[in-house]
Amino acid sequence: MRYKELAERCIEDIQSGRIPSGHKLPSLRRFAAQNEVSLTTAQSTYYLLEELGWAKVRPQSGFFASVPPSSNPPPIMPAFTCRTTDPVNHDCYFRGLGTGPLGVASLSPELLPLDSLERSMRRATREAGARMHGYPVSSGEPLLRSALSAHFASYDLHFSANELVVTNGCMDAVRTAIAITTKPGEAVAISSPCYNGLLNLLALMGRKVVEIPTVENGLDLAQLERYMQQGLVQAGLFSSSHMNPTGVSLSSEQKENLAALAGKYRVPIVEDDVYLELGFQRSLPMPVRYWDRSGYVLWCGSISKTLSAGYRLGWCLPGRYRKQYERYRFTESFGVNLPVQLAVADFIGTTQYSRHVQGLKQKLAFQVASYRNYLSSNLPDESRISDPHGGMVIWLQIPGLDSRSLCRMASEENIALLGGADFSTLDLYGDCVRVNCGWPLEGKDRGKAEAGFQLERFIELTHLCR
Missing domain, CATH: 3.40.640.10 (Type I PLP-dependent aspartate aminotransferase-like (Major domain))
Structure with a gap:
């Protein structure tokens, strides 16, 4: 969808500093003319940027670039004294927990x-x-x-x-x-x-x-x-x-x-x-x-x-x-x-x-922002959400969460997730979950994609596992 591509490009420009935060964005008509799109597409682009926190509207002044505030702090990284341990093969992939849009760090085709x-x-x-x-x-x-x-x-x-x-x-x-x-x-x-x-x-x-x-x-x-x-x-x-x-x-x-x-x-x-x-x-x-x-x-x-x-x-x-x-x-x-x-x-x-990677980075930045925005709006208030500047995964910490129970319940509904225990030999990350952001939340018809449905159900399950 053209409006999403334009939004991805704008987000990259704001993140890189080419468009400074607080800088006035072109008017809707000018933006439409610059990108050879309809006024409706320009409006959809700006409204999406506003929804994700990358633009703010000022009455009688127009749209301005913005960096979305991180309403959720990042997960706490525990301090501990190192010791030698034996890793255990969790067999995540053989248990079926490593497949699906949320479970494995992968890109949508x-x-x-x-x-x-x-x-x-x-x-x-x-x-x-x-x-x-x-x-x-x-x-x-x-x-x-x-x-x-x-x-x-x-x-x-x-x-x-x-x-x-x-x-x-x-x-x-x-x-x-x-x-x-x-x-x-x-x-x-x-x-x-x-x-x-x-x-x-x-x-x-x-x-x-x-x-x-x-x-x-x-x-x-x-x-x-x-x-x-x-x-x-x-x-x-x-x-x-x-x-x-x-x-x-x-x-x-x-x-x-x-x-x-x-x-x-x-x-x-x-x-x-x-x-x-x-x-x-x-x-x-x-x-x-x-x-x-x-x-x-x-x-x-x-x-x-x-x-x-x-x-x-x-x-x-x-x-x-x-x-x-x-x-x-x-x-x-x-x-x-x-x-x-x-x-x-x-x-x-x-x-x-090289051209593909540049475009992919824009898309992933947009998708990570979309996932963070959705999670921030729907997870418990005290949840902590990572704010990565690259890659395709988000690390969540939800106080009181039993991530093993969450992953087990999700697996029964064919939703793949990986809990914090799978990422350590120490008993430190039981209230953490990793979520892949490599699959769009919306389909081409602007309807919710499979990743969107699974993320919605994931949030419902987190409330049952605390």
């Missing part, structure tokens, strides 16, 4: 450039000819590695194509990194709370974990350093931008300090950076890898959250561990699906990917 991807696949298949049927290069298709190198260089994140190793998604990249840097029984430092998929992975690999508290600007690096200094952790596994589930991003200072700690104590840091490009600001936040001077940061990413989860395509920049990483990949598999690699290389190389 309507946000994806499906037709363009199909054209890239056909073009890549035609140009590759018989080569399409051979074994792929174990470290990754050179065309794809070159395309990724050029793409990230546009963000001032430079690396050689030969340094990159292509994997079957980000989790596969992380799994390989953990396998070559640690042994079963050794401890890996993680953020608290931590993405449940990483906890399940570490449990299956037989690793112990040390949860590091989340603080206002990132992680409690003082406690992390003590564990590094004493040799109590053999590696770290962190997201640094738009963490799942909290949405927290490390400050640039924290990222630089984390890279320095890795080099100082020679402790490898595996960086799961799958949400890097989904920040709502125009500039890209640099990963920890940007400040790495000693090669101890293994930077992992994928297109699963930006383009296609089904393609299972990711990568790792393994730093000083490159030879071990490539050797492990060579002995474990014969590489990654070649047609998919060539199709994605084509899609990135034609700059369609």
Whole structure:
């Protein structure tokens, strides 16, 4: 819908500062003329901005840009003393709790450039000819590695194509990194709370974990350093931008300090950076890898959250561990699906990917704002709601909530949710829930979409589980 696209663009302009808060917006007629839309569409755009808090109307003066006040404070991040624990595989996905619009961090297909991807696949298949049927290069298709190198260089994140190793998604990249840097029984430092998929992975690999508290600007690096200094952790596994589930991003200072700690104590840091490009600001936040001077940061990413989860395509920049990483990949598999690699290389190389990501960021910023607005208006007054500046998930804290009971009741109604207990080995987040915002709340006909119906029922269930 055109009015929603225009609202998304306006929100991005206000968030980035291109339209300062308090700045007068164009009149409805002028806005309609500038964007070649009807006056009705212009009105719908401004009314939606007003509803979401991104515009305010002043009598006889018009509409003015605004930043919506956060009526709900963010969830409390508990302070605690670190200790070594054993992760447990919660089997969320096998229990059916990891599927559906609210349960898994994923995008609605309507946000994806499906037709363009199909054209890239056909073009890549035609140009590759018989080569399409051979074994792929174990470290990754050179065309794809070159395309990724050029793409990230546009963000001032430079690396050689030969340094990159292509994997079957980000989790596969992380799994390989953990396998070559640690042994079963050794401890890996993680953020608290931590993405449940990483906890399940570490449990299956037989690793112990040390949860590091989340603080206002990132992680409690003082406690992390003590564990590094004493040799109590053999590696770290962190997201640094738009963490799942909290949405927290490390400050640039924290990222630089984390890279320095890795080099100082020679402790490898595996960086799961799958949400890097989904920040709502125009500039890209640099990963920890940007400040790495000693090669101890293994930077992992994928297109699963930006383009296609089904393609299972990711990568790792393994730093000083490159030879071990490539050797492990060579002995474990014969590489990654070649047609998919060539199709994605084509899609990135034609700059369609950059344009898609810019548009996707606008849509996600709009959807996160819509979810927050709806939740804030309907959850109990004392509820706490995260205000992420990127990614696609919201972290909720509802005092008195029994999130296990909530998720069980929701599952009985085929509504997927993940409670706080799934994101920690400690008994800290029982009143928390993660909600995915990757699916629109409204359908194309302005009616409520499935995600909207599920969110409405989720709110009703929260009142029954307190």
